[in-house]
Amino acid sequence: MADSAPGSLRLTExxxxxxxxxxxxxxxxxxxxxxxELRIRYRGSILGMLWSYVKPLxxxxxxxxxxxxxxxxxxxxxxxxxxLFSGMIVMNFFGEAFTNAxxxxxxxxxxxxxxxxxxxLFPVASLWVAAVHFFxxxxxxxxxxxxxxxxxxxxxxxxxxxxxVIVAVLALGLGLLxxxxxxxxxxxxxxxxxxxxxxxWGSPVLYTWNLVRDVLPTWAFWLYQMNPLTxxxxxxxxxxxxxxxxxxxxxxxxxxxxxxxxxxxxxxxLLIALVVLAAGEALFRRLEGRFAQEL
Numbered sequence: 001m002a003d004s005a006p007g008s009l010r011l012t013e014x015x016x017x018x019x020x021x022x023x024x025x026x027x028x029x030x031x032x033x034x035x036x037e038l039r040i041r042y043r044g045s046i047l048g049m050l051w052s053y054v055k056p057l058x059x060x061x062x063x064x065x066x067x068x069x070x071x072x073x074x075x076x077x078x079x080x081x082x083x084l085f086s087g088m089i090v091m092n093f094f095g096e097a098f099t100n101a102x103x104x105x106x107x108x109x110x111x112x113x114x115x116x117x118x119x120x121l122f123p124v125a126s127l128w129v130a131a132v133h134f135f136x137x138x139x140x141x142x143x144x145x146x147x148x149x150x151x152x153x154x155x156x157x158x159x160x161x162x163x164x165v166i167v168a169v170l171a172l173g174l175g176l177l178x179x180x181x182x183x184x185x186x187x188x189x190x191x192x193x194x195x196x197x198x199x200x201w202g203s204p205v206l207y208t209w210n211l212v213r214d215v216l217p218t219w220a221f222w223l224y225q226m227n228p229l230t231x232x233x234x235x236x237x238x239x240x241x242x243x244x245x246x247x248x249x250x251x252x253x254x255x256x257x258x259x260x261x262x263x264x265x266x267x268x269x270l271l272i273a274l275v276v277l278a279a280g281e282a283l284f285r286r287l288e289g290r291f292a293q294e295l
Contacts, residue, residue, distance in 0.1 A: 019118070019120055019281055019284075019285050020120050020124070020281060022118035022120070022121075023118055023120050023121055023124050026117070026118060026121065029117060029118075029121055030121055030124060030125055030128070033108075033121055033122065033125040034125045034128045034129055034132075037125055037126070037129050038129060038132065041129070049136070052132075052133045052136045052137065053136060053137070053140065056085075056088065056089065056092055056137050056140075059088065059092075060081075060084065060085055060088060063084060063088070063206055064080070064081060064084055067080075067084070067206045067207070068080045068081070068084065073206075073207065076208075077208060079148050079241060081144070082141070082144055082145055082148055082150075082240065082241045083208075083237060083241045084205070084206065085140075085141055085144065086141055086145075086233075086236045086237055086239075086240045086241050087203070087204065087205035087206075087233045087236060087237065088205060089134060089137040089138060089141060089236075090163065090164075090167055090205075090229070090232050090233050090236050091199065091200050091203065091205055091229070091233070092133075092134070092137065093130055093131070093133075093134040093164075093167055093168075093171070094167045094170070094171050094196070094199065094229060094232075095196040095199075095200070096129075096130040096133060097126060097127045097130035097131075097167075097168070097171035097172070097175065098171045098174050098175050098178075098192060098195075098196060099189075099192055099193065099196060100126035100129065100130065100175075101122075101123035101126040101127060101171065101172065101174075101175020101176070101178075101179055102174075102175055102178040102179045102182050102188060102189060102192045103126075103179070103182065103189060104122035104123050104125065104126045104175070104179060105119065105122055105123075105179050105180075105182065105183050105291060106182065106183070107122075108122050112291055112292055113292050119284070119288045119291060120176065120281070120284065122179075123172060123175040123176050123179050123284075124172065126175065127168060127171060127172050127175065130171070131168070141240055142240070145240045145241070150240060150241075152239075156238055156239045156240075156242065157239055159235040159238050159239050159262075159263075159266065160235055160236050160238070160239030160240065162235055162266055162270070163231070163232040163233070163234075163235030163236050163239070163266075164232075165270070166228050166231060166232045166235075166266070166269050166270050166273050167228075167229065167232045167273075169270070169273040169274060169276075169277050170228050170229070170232075170272075170273040170276055170277075172277060172280070173273065173274075173276035173277030173278070173279065173280035173281070174192075174195075174276060174280060175280070176277070176280035176281055176283070176284040177276070177279065177280035177283055177284070178191070178192050179284070180280075180283050180284045180287045180288070180291075181283075183287070183290075183291050183294050184287075184290075184294055199227075199229055202224075202227070202229075203227065203229045203230050203233050204230060204233055204234060204237075205233055208257075209230070209234065209259055210256065212224055225259070225261070225265050226265075226268060226269075226272070227269075228269035228270075228272050228273050230265070230269075231262070231265040231266045231268070231269035232269065234258065234259060234262055234265070235262070235266055237257075237258065238258050238262060242257060242258055
C-alpha cells in the first residue's frame with residue numbers, strides 16, 4: 001500500500017505505466033533512443049544521412065520514368081514531377097515510420113528484458129527517426145516547388161501540416177498495434193510490408209484522383225476517399241503542387257485538380273487516425289506485460 005505521508009513516493013503496479021503520457025514525461029530517454037537508432041542505422045556507412053536523399057531520389061526517377069514518361073502522365077498533369085514527389089515523401093514517411101515501429105520492440109529486446117521503461121518509447125522513437133529522414137526530402141520539395149513557380153498561401157501550408165499530422169498519428173497507431181502483435185507473431189512484419197506496398201499504389205501518388213473516380217462505383221470511391229493516406233497525399237498536393245500550376249483548379253484534360261471535398265476528407269482522415277491510435281495504444285497496453293517474457 002502506498003504511504004500517505006507528505007512527500008512519500010506513489011507506488012504503481014510494476015511493469016505498467018500511463019502509456020503514451022509517460023513518453024512525454026521521459027523525453028530525455030526518447031532522445032537517447034532516437035540517437036541510438038540513428039547511430040546504429042548509419043554505423044559503417046560512408047554516405048550516412050545522405051541516404052535520406054539518395055533513396056528517395058532513385059525511387060523518384062524510377063517512378064517518373066515509368067509513369068511520367070512511358071505512360072505520359074506528365075502530358076496531362078502539369079508539373080508532374082512536383083505532383084509525384086510531394087506524394088512520394090508522404091508515403092515514404094508513412095512506410096518508414098510504420099515498418100520500423102512494428103519492429104522496434106524486437107530490435108530493443110535486450111533493453112526491454114533488462115529494465116522497465118515505457119515500451120511506447122520505442123515505436124515513438126521510430127516515428128521520430130522517420131521524421132528526421134522526412135524533413136530533408138521536404139526541403140528538396142520546397143526548393144523544387146519554388147523553382148516551378150510555387151508561392152505559398154497560409155491555408156495551403158496549414159493543409160500540408162495537417163497532412164503530416166494525419167500520417168504521423170496513423171503510422172504511430174498502426175505501429176503500436178502491429179508492434180505488439182509482432183512480439184507474439186512474426187508474420188506481422190510481412191503483413192506490414194504488404195500494407196505499405198498496397199498503400200503506395202492505392203493512394204493518389206503516381207496518378208490523379210480523377211482516374212480512380214472514373215473507374216470505381218460511387219460507394220467504392222467513397223471508401224477510397226476515406227483512406228487517411230489519400231487525404232494526406234492530397235493535402236500535400238494542395239500545399240506544394242497546386243500553387244505551382246497557377247491555381248487554375250483545372251487540369252489540361254478539363255478535370256478538377258484538387259477534390260472539392262478535400263477539407264471534409266481531411267477532417268474524417270484525422271478522426272480515423274486518432275481512432276487507430278487509440279485502438280493501437282489499447283492493445284499495446286493490454287499486451288505489454290508479456291513483452292519481456294516473449295522476447
